[in-house]
Amino acid sequence: MLQAMEVVELWKRTADSKQSNALARQYGFSSLYEADAVRKRPQRPQSDKYEINALYVGGAAFVTASYEMFAASGLEIKRSSPFEATFVLSCANGGHGYFATEAAYDYGSYEGTNTPYAQGTAEEATQRMTEMLCKIYYND
Secondary structure (H helix, E strand, O other): OHHHHHHHHHHHHHOOHHHHHHHHHHOOOOOHHHHHHHHHOOOOOOOOOOOEEEEEEOOEEEEEEOOEEOHHHHHHHHHHOOOOEEEEEOOOOOOOOEEOOHHHHHOOOHHHHOOOOOOOHHHHHHHHHHHHHHHHHOOO
């Protein structure tokens, strides 16, 4: 979002779409118009409708999510898991869109602009999954 605002402000100051488009592409937008669309995108309310689960069999744990998550989220869950082996399964029990990382929203990525979930939801769900794994590991 910050990069999109910077692109649009440059265009407003200079009225130079060529320079603005160059900056937009540098930030990963296809054009000034895409950056402007991201800038105008309404902030979505935090969704309370997603399903996550955690279970274990022997020394292996499984977490499931009803959305498609980024590899960065899955790697964070595995890094934080107390289990010897942790498997992260996306789009389990139905697919409900993307859980994009906070950076994906700022850069205007496809996933960040095509999700029903608010910015920060992926990080929240990642934290909850880690807490669930710790709870079943330590029998809390």
